[in-house]
Amino acid sequence: MTEAVPDSRIACHECDLLMQRPEIHGDQVVHCPRCGSRLISSHPNSAERSLALALAGLILLVPANLFPVLTLEVLGREQQQTIFSSAMALYQDGLALVALAVLLFAIMVPLLKLVLLAYVAGALHLQTPWPGLSLAMRSYQHLDQWGMLEVYLIAVLVSVVKLVDIATVHPGLGLYSLSALIAVTTLSSSQLDPDLFWHQIDDLNKSSLVQETFDE
Template identity: 45%
Template sequence: MHDLNRSLDLTELPLDELVACHECDLLMLKPRLSAGERAECPRCGFELFSDRPHMLGRSLALVIAALLLYVPANFLPILHLRLLGQTTQDTVWSAVAALYDSDLQGIAVVVFLCSMGIPLLKLLCQLAVLLSIRWDIGRAYGLLLYRAYHHLREWGMLEVYLMGVLVSIVKLVSLADLALGVGLACFIGLLLVQLWLEVIMSPHQIWEALSRGRSHASH
């Protein structure tokens, strides 16, 4: 862990050698990290960035795992509900379709975007960015896609949808016979993989790799 608390003459340093803390705005010299090291702000302790070993390979593996989980998580049954002799199977997609058929098209569109559309776009952006770094092609497009990914991050709300499912289970368990489906396990797995990906896919390393590719292309 690096201590960045140094006295700097900022007028003599180029901007690309400086970094500002996202929490307290302290301006300091950008450290050079070795594998496994992380840099913290000396004023507030916020983690500025870290250098995670094997970040690219591990991130690619997690993105592919998330994409493989995406289809069963959204299209396999989450719940099997038996009420008054009738059995229904509910999936994420069937919930969107039910809202649309109930003249709640606006809510259906929001649920679709937040639970299915935007999470898929995020994964595809991450995959394209990682492949552009791995294959050293199209890094300028990788920069655009990574910026788009950061704008999409706040709109993918899988955890909110999961909380809604869990609340529904608690309320329905006393009214009907419930059985959890494979889709729920895949949905939870997808959420956990995406959270793990957020930790592994270091923004600092991604920006550095994409910027190096752009600088080489300009020469």
């Protein structure tokens, strides 16, 4: 049985122009010759960088959610606020949809994004065709548009400005962890090379099919 030849073509996601895949060396950006949209943004060791950033983000998620983001002191009384407790406070105030949005886009979506990125990058780093790689990569790219940790951080900063006149506000470890988490997730998105990931996933899937055929 002859070995499958990897597809050397690439299609523009904006104008559907089909062209030969160019040779990429080091940090390079390839644009479509017809519409000018970015086709490839190459980063050396993209899988290893993405895996390291995903693991760092998963570690930072723990203190960002467990430790208080802010501590308010009013007339000698202290009240600590975490991301989860702020969502519960919104729910108790009758803002159920806003509370659900905070839970989804400040906790669940970032967690799922980092887990999917670690799964895909880990498989590519180990060159192992783990099940569901294509679905995991596709889901990550969809969820990458819905991470709103930056919006939550801006809301926290606005709250600090409004509360500083009536209470003493102390930033907590959760705020610093959240800021670091935002930096890590932003960096992971910028360092990800989608074209390389999809190309390697396709190669792994093809090699897995060939191996299964030989085993049969």
